[in-house]
Amino acid sequence: MPRNDTAPAPTPGGGRRSRREEILGAAANLFAVRGFHGVPIEEIGSAVGVSGPALYRHFSGKEALLAEMLVDISSRLRESAATHVTAAPDPSSALERLLSAHINFALSEPALIRIHDRELDNVPEPARRQVRRLQRLYVEEWVTVLNELHPAIPPPRLRAATHAVFGLLNSTPHSAGELDPADMADLLQRMARTALTTAVSGD
CATH class of the missing domain: 1.10.10 (Arc Repressor Mutant, subunit A)
Structure with missing residues (x-):
């Protein structure tokens, strides 16, 4: 029943x-x-x-349901980043917290990563703009921290590096099945840290 x-x-x-x-x-x-x-x-x-x-008492249709799903996760990521950055004692700690939080999201919400990659175009335009605005704000939390750590590196390079790291971390729906979650989290943290170090090294 x-x-x-x-x-x-x-x-x-x-x-x-x-x-x-x-x-x-x-x-x-x-x-x-x-x-x-x-x-x-x-x-x-x-x-x-x-x-x-x-x-239909909860959602007007599938498009509204999808829109709320993607707006919600974008909002939560941005709010989490702002909280971690504000609470961190220094930029290095802030970056580690940002990495850990995004890795936790990537490992715990693989379905949402798949949906965002495939279905954002099915979200009504006003909600799609909201998702993209929240994502830009999320990226800028990272760029601000990286800029404090590497003030000589132009922000466009830091922004590109951040997007590249997101691509690495968000690949977990395809790669996270064989390792223990704690081992996978450690691997991702090491790889992301190395990728960011390479991006700002100027080599």
């Missing part, structure tokens, strides 16, 4: 997620495997035990 649409579901940590969060999580898993256009909205509802019409 389908669950009551107002009843939240338990999370692995013992807390409870709202129905809206449940729907977003189920949609992310389905979109990552079969693509945005390959998943009917009724199947998303079925995955969390609600009917298609009941799902």
Whole structure:
């Protein structure tokens, strides 16, 4: 029997997620495997035990669901970066915290990485602009820290290096299956640090 649409579901940590969060999580898993256009909205509802019409009480449609999914993760990344940079005692510590936070995201949210890479064009334009604005702000948190560490390096080079490191870290949906997560995190941290050092060395 389908669950009551107002009843939240338990999370692995013992807390409870709202129905809206449940729907977003189920949609992310389905979109990552079969693509945005390959998943009917009724199947998303079925995955969390609600009917298609009941799902419309939370989202106006698949496009709105996808938009909220990508805006939310972009917002969370940017807010996390700002928090880490503000709390760090020095730029070196700030960079290590930025690396650790992004690696944790990359290892824990591979479905969202796949969806962003493949489905951003399916997001309505106003939300797409919001996603891109938040992403630019996220990049600038990194560039500001790198500029404090390497003031002689032009910001465009630091920005390009940051995007390149994101490409490395966001490759985890294709590469993270064979290693223990802690080992993979350590490997990514070492590789990203080396890539940034090379980018600013001027060699």
